[in-house]
Amino acid sequence: MIEKAVSSYKENGLSHLVAKGPRYLLNQMLSMLVSLPIIDHIFFWYSTRDLEGRMKEEQNLSDILDTTGTYFDPQGEYRGAGAYKSLQPIQTREEISEMAERAKSNQPSTVIEIGSAKGGTAYIWSRYLDTAETILCLDMNFNGREKLFDYFASYSGKQIFCLEGNSHADRTKNRVEEILSGEQIDFLYIDGDHSYQGVKSDFEMYKPLMSNEGIIGMHDVENQNTGVPEFWSELEQEYDCEKIPQEGESGVTGLVKINES
Known part of the structure; x- marks a missing residue:
């Protein structure tokens, strides 16, 4: 804290330090307190x-x-x-409700989500997907929230694994395969890296681990501020695809049915 104060003084002068210093100090003290x-x-x-x-x-x-x-x-x-503090997902109610219903009708045993944010979708899968036994959550940073995931999943009779790190890394995929122990993924929800290459990598890396009748949900397939729509248009040429709901600039999930024999 002292080093940052000295740096602020050198860069912005004494008046800035006096004006901003107390608030900064208070925020730092609160952060330290919360981390205890x-x-x-x-x-x-x-x-x-x-x-x-x-x-x-x-x-x-x-x-x-x-x-x-x-x-x-x-x-x-x-x-x-x-x-x-919160379990709020980043999907609209209509979108995530329909996705949960579709996933439930497919009777998944193994669920993987890429991108867990505050834990809202993991909570919904844990609470609503009755047949699900194992849920894997992949995220760059859980911010110490893993034990809350463990709590609601265990309460719901599910086994959950929170894997922190890049979903595109080989070590992450190796860890996923280790946990699966030969089991296949029945429901994959992709909502992590929204760049074209990012979503493409997630699909191509984990799709081979899917069961023949598995389904894949992909968030933001119409969000033109991301690279997801570009990859989604490619998937539509090869797979049985559907949008949930049918229209909307944001809050639209793409559903991909594998249907491989």
């Missing part, structure tokens, strides 16, 4: 108590989405704290 194990333990305890109450009340998919909230909806009814 005892504080994190309290936040986790509080968050799981709130979440357990919600899970006991959930009867259907609508209830589950009420717990998490969705992208354009108000915050969900779950109220966590610290690193566990």
Whole structure:
């Protein structure tokens, strides 16, 4: 903190340091406080108590989405704290609801998602996909939230693995294959790197691990600010593809049916 203060003084002068210094110092102190194990333990305890109450009340998919909230909806009814503050997914309610229904109808045993964000989609798969036994979550940084994933998955009778790192790395794929132990993926949800090469790499790397009747969900297939639409147009030429919902500039997931004999 002292080094940053000296640097700020040299770059911006004393008046800037005096104006910004107290706020910066307070933010740094709060960050240090929150990172203390005892504080994190309290936040986790509080968050799981709130979440357990919600899970006991959930009867259907609508209830589950009420717990998490969705992208354009108000915050969900779950109220966590610290690193566990929210489970809000980045999909619209219509989009993720339809995707969950399609996934459920396919009766998946093994689920993998690439890009977990706050944990909203992992929560939905854990709570709604009754046949799912194993869920693998791949993300660049879980920010210490893995134990919340473990908590709601275990409560739902699922085994969950949070793999932190680049989904395109060979060591990540090797770890996935190690966990699968010969089992195949029934449902793959891709919502990580949104560049053309990124989404293409995720598809090509994990598609060979899919079961013959598996399905792949791919977020943002109409978001022109990403490289996903370009790759999606290529997939439409080769696979049985469908958009959920049918239109919209954002909040559209592409569904790919493998159907290989």
